Amino acid sequence: MRIGWREYIKRRFKRASKYHSVGIEFGIEELQISTLQLIEGKLNWVKQSKIQITDWANQLKHYVDKHELHNTPCRVTLSIAKYPLLQLDKPAVEESExxxxxxxxxxxxxxQDIELAIDHFELPASPANAKKLYVVSLPxxxxxxxxxxILAAELNxxxxxxxxxxxxxLLPNSEEASVFLHQDIGDQINLSxxxxxxxxxxxxxxGYENLSSFSEQELQLGIADNLALEIQRSLDYFESQLRQAPIKRAYVALDSPFQQTIVNLIKREIxxxxxxxxxxxxxxxxxxxxxxxxxxVGAALGLSKGSNIS
Structure with missing residues (x-):
């Protein structure tokens, strides 16, 4: 989504924020808000808050006023529970169409038969003879x-x-590919x-939405093994179908008090x-x-590193 030129000009005359960026994640029940600030030339994560999804716009306006975040560059990210992500063939039309x-x-x-906001991004590598897109849609x-x-709260x-x-x-920028397992509270696991x-x-x-409720003993009864199998399938696809070099590292951020146990169990299998x-x-x-x-936090960092979706 891009802003209009009138809004752009209006913002140019506003006082610059002392903060570098704000990242906001829209989940099912709450918004997570991360604020970054440049201190002595280095990015610092200086504020972290959450507000309930009910009446979020008024709560966000109050939060911005209280912490003087007006006109801070802001990037919104949607939790995976908020939208489908489809992998589709690239249409044989002009890019603008x-x-x-x-x-x-x-x-x-x-x-569905409602008006959708649609965006897409191309994959850096696709299976042979297949041009694929990831497609995101939201009403x-x-x-x-x-x-x-967001605009009413006077964020940029x-x-x-x-x-x-x-x-x-969130991951180190590296020429060597990495797996990332990320999960919000009660969500599916996102494997990237x-x-x-x-x-x-x-x-x-x-099938892992209740991962946080499992004890260490329950994790050892096949749950981590199943997760290891899913990771291995993804590694195999990446190497064989996308013709990429083997992956040597995985990062984990899961909704469980026993993350290290999960890591140890998976490492026994892959x-x-x-x-x-x-x-x-x-x-x-x-x-x-x-x-x-x-x-x-990743959304806030995206304003520094750039993004690969328009």
Whole structure:
């Protein structure tokens, strides 16, 4: 989503914010808000808050006023529970006409007949003789509500993106591909493969929505083994179908108090290095980094690193 020129000119005359960026994740029940600030030339994670989804626009306006965040560049990311992500063939039309051409395909796939806001991004690598796109859709009215609420709070909305892409910003930018397992509270697990900051592959793993409720003993009774199998299938696809070099590392940020146990169990089954993700970002002492914060932090970082969706 891009802003109009009148809105752009209006913002140019506003006082610059002392903060670098704000990332906001829209989940099912709450918004996570991460604020970054440049201190002595380095990005610092200085604020982390959440507000309930009910009446979020008024709550956000109050939050921005209280913390003097007006006119701070802001990127919104949507939790994976908020939208479908489809992998579709690239239409044989001009680039400017792709989204319009995808409307009919997406409506048919989803069984919907409402006006959709659609965006897409191309894969850096596709199977042989196949041009594929990842396609995101959301009811257009819902996008307008998000846009209007952010602008009414006097944040400088730069983009609305998705969890799969904002999560990419959390990983080290490397020519060697990595797997990233990320999960918000009660969500499916998002398995992504990232290389050079770009998303090469993404899957949503169902059946793990209650992962946080499992004890260490229960995790040892096949749950971690099943997860290891899903990872191995993705590794095999990445190497054989996308013709990419073997992956040597995986990062983990799951909704479980026993993440290290899960990592240890998976490492017994697949021979790659696995580490718990911790964003390499200086942060205020008052912030206790949790996996539920990571998507909003990634959105805030996206304003520094750029994004691979328009």
């Amino acid at each position: 792709i989204n319009q051409a995808l409307q009919w395909v997406v409506k048919e796939q989803l069984g 257009k009215d819902e996008v307008k509500v998000i846009r209007n609420g 909305l730069e983009a609305i993106t998705i969890e799969e892409l904002s999560a990419c910003q 493969i990232v290389k050079n900051g770009l998303l090469y592959f993404s899957r949503r793993l169902k 021979l790659i290095d696995m580490v718990l993700l911790s964003p390499s970002l200086a942060k205020a002492d008052s912030i206790s980094a949790k996996t539920t914060h990571f998507a909003s």
